[in-house]
Amino acid sequence: MINRISYKNCTVWIGLLLMIIGCEVKKSELEDRFRENMVSAGKNRRELEKVVAHYQQNPRDSLKLKSAIFLIGNMENHVHYEGEWLTEYDKIFNLTASLDNDGISRANDSMVEVLGQINWAAIFIREDLKTLSADYLIENIDQAYEAWQNAPWVSEVSFDVFCNYILPYNSYYESPEKWRTRMRDRYQYILDDPEIPKTIVDVCCALVDEEKTWFRWTGDLNAYPSAISLSNLLKGHRGSCADMSNLAAYGAKALGIPVAMDYVHRWGNGGTHGWSALIVSDSTFLPFMGAESRPGDFEWIREREYKPAKVFRHSMSYVESSFAARARMAGIKKVPPNLSDPRDIDVTSYYNTTSDLTLDVQGKNGTGVYLCIFQRGGWDAVEGGIIEDNRVSFKQVGRDIIYMPMYYKYYDYQPAAPPLWLPIQGEYKSIVAHEEVKTTMKVFRKFPLRRLGMRSSARQLTGLRFEGSDSPEFKNPTLLYTAPPPIRENYIMKYTNGYPIRDRMEYETLWEEMGRNGNKNFRYVRLIADQDKPFKLGELQFFSGKDSIPLSGKPLGSLPNPEWAFDGLPGFSIINEDQLDTAQWVGLDLGQSTAISRIRYLPANNEHTVQPGKTYELFYWKDKWISLGIQKAERHFLEFKEVPSGGLYWVLCKDCESKQARTFTYENNKQLWW
Numbered sequence: 001m002i003n004r005i006s007y008k009n010c011t012v013w014i015g016l017l018l019m020i021i022g023c024e025v026k027k028s029e030l031e032d033r034f035r036e037n038m039v040s041a042g043k044n045r046r047e048l049e050k051v052v053a054h055y056q057q058n059p060r061d062s063l064k065l066k067s068a069i070f071l072i073g074n075m076e077n078h079v080h081y082e083g084e085w086l087t088e089y090d091k092i093f094n095l096t097a098s099l100d101n102d103g104i105s106r107a108n109d110s111m112v113e114v115l116g117q118i119n120w121a122a123i124f125i126r127e128d129l130k131t132l133s134a135d136y137l138i139e140n141i142d143q144a145y146e147a148w149q150n151a152p153w154v155s156e157v158s159f160d161v162f163c164n165y166i167l168p169y170n171s172y173y174e175s176p177e178k179w180r181t182r183m184r185d186r187y188q189y190i191l192d193d194p195e196i197p198k199t200i201v202d203v204c205c206a207l208v209d210e211e212k213t214w215f216r217w218t219g220d221l222n223a224y225p226s227a228i229s230l231s232n233l234l235k236g237h238r239g240s241c242a243d244m245s246n247l248a249a250y251g252a253k254a255l256g257i258p259v260a261m262d263y264v265h266r267w268g269n270g271g272t273h274g275w276s277a278l279i280v281s282d283s284t285f286l287p288f289m290g291a292e293s294r295p296g297d298f299e300w301i302r303e304r305e306y307k308p309a310k311v312f313r314h315s316m317s318y319v320e321s322s323f324a325a326r327a328r329m330a331g332i333k334k335v336p337p338n339l340s341d342p343r344d345i346d347v348t349s350y351y352n353t354t355s356d357l358t359l360d361v362q363g364k365n366g367t368g369v370y371l372c373i374f375q376r377g378g379w380d381a382v383e384g385g386i387i388e389d390n391r392v393s394f395k396q397v398g399r400d401i402i403y404m405p406m407y408y409k410y411y412d413y414q415p416a417a418p419p420l421w422l423p424i425q426g427e428y429k430s431i432v433a434h435e436e437v438k439t440t441m442k443v444f445r446k447f448p449l450r451r452l453g454m455r456s457s458a459r460q461l462t463g464l465r466f467e468g469s470d471s472p473e474f475k476n477p478t479l480l481y482t483a484p485p486p487i488r489e490n491y492i493m494k495y496t497n498g499y500p501i502r503d504r505m506e507y508e509t510l511w512e513e514m515g516r517n518g519n520k521n522f523r524y525v526r527l528i529a530d531q532d533k534p535f536k537l538g539e540l541q542f543f544s545g546k547d548s549i550p551l552s553g554k555p556l557g558s559l560p561n562p563e564w565a566f567d568g569l570p571g572f573s574i575i576n577e578d579q580l581d582t583a584q585w586v587g588l589d590l591g592q593s594t595a596i597s598r599i600r601y602l603p604a605n606n607e608h609t610v611q612p613g614k615t616y617e618l619f620y621w622k623d624k625w626i627s628l629g630i631q632k633a634e635r636h637f638l639e640f641k642e643v644p645s646g647g648l649y650w651v652l653c654k655d656c657e658s659k660q661a662r663t664f665t666y667e668n669n670k671q672l673w674w
Contacts, residue, residue: 033318034073041129048072050134051141063159067141070163074316074343078128080175081226085122088115089224093236096218104238105220112223123225132169132176140169143180144253151256152198161279164315165258171246171314172227179230183254191255200257201286204278204295207251211291215239215247241289242274248290249276261314262287262347265338266373266380268307268401269448269674270662277313277347285350305451305493308352309373309398310382312344319345323384330366336381336408339370352398357428359394359405361416363387369416371397372404374663374674377625377652379404379413400424402431402648402663402674415623419648421665421674431665433620433647439666443618443638444569446651447608447660448673451491454510457536457573457603458486461512464529466599468522472556472589478522481514481599511539513600521595526556526587527565534577535584536604540565542588543598551594557586564636572636573604607658610637615654620647630654648674 038045051072055065092111096104144167148154157166169176190196190206218238221228228236228243230250239247245261252259263274278286278295286295319325324342327335348354361369369392372379382403385392397403402421406413418430462485467477490510525542529535541550555563564574565586576584610616610633618628618640631638638651643666650663664671 029318029320030069030073033076034069037072037076037129040076040127044130044132047132047134048129048137051137054134054138055141064141064145066159067145067163067167068137070317071137071141071167072129074318075129075132077341078170078173079125080128080170080173081123082126082175083123085115085118086225089118090232092221093228093232095236096221097235097237099238101218101220104218108220108223118223118225120225128176136169136176136178139178140180141167143184147180147184147254147256149256151200153200154256156200156281157256157258157279158282161258161282164317165249165260165279166253166256168253168316170227171249171261172242174227174229174246177230179250180254183230183251187251187255200280201278201295203255204252204257204259204288207255207257208248208288208290208292208294211247211251215244215291217241217244217292240274244290244292245274245276246290248288252278260285262311263314264306264308264311264382266309266375266382268309268373268382268398269305270373270375270660271306273306287351307398307401308348309371309401309403310346310396311348311351311398313347314341315343315345318342321346326386327368327384330368330386332366332368332386334408334411335368335384336370338381339384346396348396348398353400353424354396354398355422355428357394357397357422359392359417359420360390361387361392361405362390363392363407363416365389368408370406370408370413372406372413374402374404374650376659376661377619377650379406381406381408381413397422419621431621431646431648433622433644435622435644437645438642439645441618441640441643441649441666442669443610443616443640443651443671444636445609445671446616446653446656447606447658447662448664449507449605451493451510453606454538454603455486455488455491457538457605458491458512460534460536461601461603462486464527464533464535467526467528467587468520468596469524470522470593472524474524474526474528474585478520480516480518480525480596483512483527483601484514486512486603507602511600511602513598515598516596519595521593523590523593524556524587525590525596526585527601528583528585528587531581531583533584534575535559536573536575536577537565537586538573538602538604539568539600540586540602541600542590542596543600544595545597547597550600551588551590553588553590555586556589558582559584559586562586567636569609569636572609575604607656608660610635611653611656612636614656617652617654618643618649619652620644620649622647625650 041048051068055061055068089111092107095107148162148166187207190203196202196206215237227246228239233239233243233247249259258279260277260279261274262277264272266272276288276290287298288295289298319342322342322344323339365388367387369385370381371383371394372381383394385394399422402419404419405417407416418432420428420430422428461483464483466480468480469477527540543550555566559574559576564572612633615632616638617630619625628640628643648663650661652661663674
């Protein structure tokens with residue numbers, strides 16, 4: 001039987017314990033939060049007192065007692081959701097394991113059609129402080145502690161790391177479950193396998209390898225209002241990036257492995273993402289993606305072109321340096337939802353080159369100012385600062401990104417200063433449109449090139465044949481070359497002077513090139529795919545001798561618009577993914593028999609080039625987005641006259657299927673993407 005302990009005695013114990021053992025946070029901070037949470041728990045306070053009393057009985061449980069105090073002292077604002085709508089929607093996870101993404105999308109749409117969009121009035125928000133039982137918390141603490149202490153790497157994991165990344169019973173707002181025994185039993189074989197080295201990295205790698213065999217990403221469960229519960233992840237085998245990282249965290253914590261969730265509210269060049277971080281020590285971690293990539297082998301961070309503006313790590317403990325905590329101290333009541341969690345640890349400097357940024361702004365002391373990122377015509381906050389003497393400062397801001405300083409009022413953003421570019425080297429530069437100096441602008445794209453998207457197209461070109469012939473029908477053609485698999489290094493992120501350069505339309509590095517041995521001449525040359533092969537080509541060039549200028553001729557082909565392969569606009573592509581009854585090809589009539597010494601080709605790009613027949617609108621920023629007119633494209637580019645120079649711009653395609661768009665500046669007659 002658990003003995004009752006008075007709240008007064010609890011407080012005395014906490015003070016003594018913290019003085020003896022110490023803690024990452026200040027004693028008074030944890031005491032204050034614990035005291036406040038005991039009051040906030042209401043009727044459930046008795047359950048929380050039982051947890052403390054349980055561990056007070058035996059001095060050997062001093063670390064478990066400290067764990068309980070830590071957990072309860074950091075439990076405020078942790079909630080989970082219940083309700084009939086969720087109960088009914090959860091039935092979709094009986095289906096998803098056997099469905100592809102198209103099938104999941106249809107199932108999701110069917111659920112929404114039957115249930116309607118989620119009715120928040122019918123959803124019950126349950127506060128963990130007021131609902132979790134003593135039995136649940138005690139079992140969680142006991143099993144977390146046992147996993148930590150029995151792990152071969154126990155000496156490498158500090159108590160603070162344990163509290164934040166092994167002890168928590170869930171990660172986001174998913175329903176609390178008794179899961180540790182289930183996950184421990186599932187992965188005990190890894191610890192028992194003599195072939196797997198018993199290091200924290202090797203065991204985590206084995207865990208990811210197992211998850212990769214059955215779990216897949218999907219973005220089509222978008223009707224769900226919160227993180228998917230572990231039982232539904234195990235049953236449904238599908239989830240978002242956040243769910244994948246959470247799945248890894250559950251399995252890892254059950255084995256005593258500390259795994260955190262790192263995430264960006266908004267990449268510096270658009271989009272959002274979440275992933276996992278293996279905490280190797282107090283000062284070392286390895287990023288990875290649950291159910292996808294091993295620790296340290298994470299393509300999203302290592303190779304892709306997304307720019308980390310601000311990267312945060314979710315912890316269990318209250319972070320006094322977080323903007324949410326500072327805003328509370330300053331009395332700021334309304335902050336953007338992205339920045340409302342006081343448990344965000346800023347880890348941007350681990351992922352990007354950063355600067356501390358100080359701006360002059362006009363405003364009342366204690367007013368919040370937010371650095372925002374462009375998002376489909378609007379703005380989204382990634383960091384906050386507080387005005388002091390008409391200045392506001394931001395720490396560890398990712399470089400080579402354009403930010404918009406803004407106020408947040410009435411759930412909307414209002415400009416606080418002009419947009420600014422924080423370059424890789426040097427001071428920030430404000431971006432101001434000069435309405436008195438006009439320019440003519442040629443717009444070729446609404447969204448930039450993605451290198452890894454082109455790698456996928458390059459793979460599909462593997463095995464296609466380059467042929468030469470003296471017959472326009474290519475009778476008895478000569479094989480000039482067979483396209484090899486793409487050179488992987490061409491498609492990874494590039495560096496200049498030690499700094500990562502992303503997203504700069506660096507077409508030149510993406511060309512595949514091969515020389516040709518042989519002295520036979522041809523009048524007709526082409527690239528051909530067999531009938532069961534897709535055709536995804538951006539540009540094609542043939543050269544003679546040592547010439548640096550490609551050969552010209554009359555475009556030919558079985559596909560529509562073969563001239564697009566030779567138009568000098570590498571962003572526009574010939575794409576046909578259908579399996580036709582005949583081979584697909586494009587080529588040139590060179591006009592005369594010519595020696596071919598070299599061939600270059602560029603894989604297909606995405607659909608974000610200007611497309612003839614589509615309607616576009618150009619905007620520039622002057623305290624708001626101002627339209628510069630609407631045009632229906634007749635060619636592969638748009639031409640706008642009388643454009644204020646030196647500004648920040650974006651293009652909206654009004655009738656394209658994809659609504660993706662990004663800001664750009666215009667320099668030397670080129671769009672530079674941000």
